[in-house]
Amino acid sequence: ELPLSRVDSSEEPDIEVLTQVKQDFLLVNIADAEVDGGVTSRSNVSAFDVLEQVRNEFLRGKRISLIGGISVDTVFINHGDLVLPFEWPAAQGRLLLREGRVLAGKHAVITVHEVRDPYILRIVAFDTEEGRELILYLSAHDVMLLLDTRDAEAALAGDEVIPYRHLQGQLTSDFREMFSVADGDLLEVVVSSLSFSIWQDQQILVASEMRSPVRRRPGAESQTLASLAMDSMTETSGSLFPMAQWMKPPNQVQGQRALQAAPGASV
Numbered sequence: 001e002l003p004l005s006r007v008d009s010s011e012e013p014d015i016e017v018l019t020q021v022k023q024d025f026l027l028v029n030i031a032d033a034e035v036d037g038g039v040t041s042r043s044n045v046s047a048f049d050v051l052e053q054v055r056n057e058f059l060r061g062k063r064i065s066l067i068g069g070i071s072v073d074t075v076f077i078n079h080g081d082l083v084l085p086f087e088w089p090a091a092q093g094r095l096l097l098r099e100g101r102v103l104a105g106k107h108a109v110i111t112v113h114e115v116r117d118p119y120i121l122r123i124v125a126f127d128t129e130e131g132r133e134l135i136l137y138l139s140a141h142d143v144m145l146l147l148d149t150r151d152a153e154a155a156l157a158g159d160e161v162i163p164y165r166h167l168q169g170q171l172t173s174d175f176r177e178m179f180s181v182a183d184g185d186l187l188e189v190v191v192s193s194l195s196f197s198i199w200q201d202q203q204i205l206v207a208s209e210m211r212s213p214v215r216r217r218p219g220a221e222s223q224t225l226a227s228l229a230m231d232s233m234t235e236t237s238g239s240l241f242p243m244a245q246w247m248k249p250p251n252q253v254q255g256q257r258a259l260q261a262a263p264g265a266s267v
Helices: 047-059 140-156 170-178 184-192 225-232
Strands: 004-008 016-020 033-036 039-042 075-079 094-103 106-116 119-127 132-138 194-199 202-211
Touching: 047 075, 047 202, 075 140, 094 184, 094 194, 106 184, 119 140, 119 184, 119 194, 119 202, 132 140, 132 202, 140 170, 140 184, 140 202, 170 184, 184 194
Parallel strands: none
Antiparallel strands: 004 016, 033 039, 075 202, 094 106, 106 119, 119 132, 194 202
16 A cells, blocks of 8 residues: 655645555665676675665765666665674574564564674574575674664654764664673564565575665755765775674675675665
């Protein structure tokens, strides 16, 4: 069911006409490399940099340009690794949750384990309909961004805008202090972000970070993906928990990272 918007009738000023607004959900792949005729060409700007810049623009209240003639109101950035570049330290894992949930309309059993050094959140979703389990690994930086999304929603809810600073809200501060999502509120935010998606024609488990423009500044210009890529070359993300904690450079685990392949960002 599509939302309704109110449009004033030019012929009858006192009458409001309800019109349906079409909404589309697009799956966008932001790739680092392209293969043409057996030759692989790589971009000087990584997909991570582009996604980071998209997030930054939304945090500044700006928008990106049309994609296929469709305006972008919200982006869902999928986080997590399908596999780890090292063996999962099962002996150090702490069980945080095992319960039934409905994900994307499917009944699943969710199991969450946490390791704190290095920080890894291991999430297993057993799809009861397909009879198979899907695994997702989240880094501390992934968790921080998921929690920050909820902090932003809480700060901007209601008529009065509460001062909001990226990665410095209540939930992210709690996680930074405890370095754990064992607290019920933190764990619920992470679990509620889970969903199923498609990558290379296969179903995968993802944790989605939803972002919308915080506030549209007067005169703010729409940014193209090309300009975002150029901007990202001169700006640093300032990540608190870089991917270096995985002990390998990102280019060595490029094919294993869900975020670097479809779906990179859903719009």
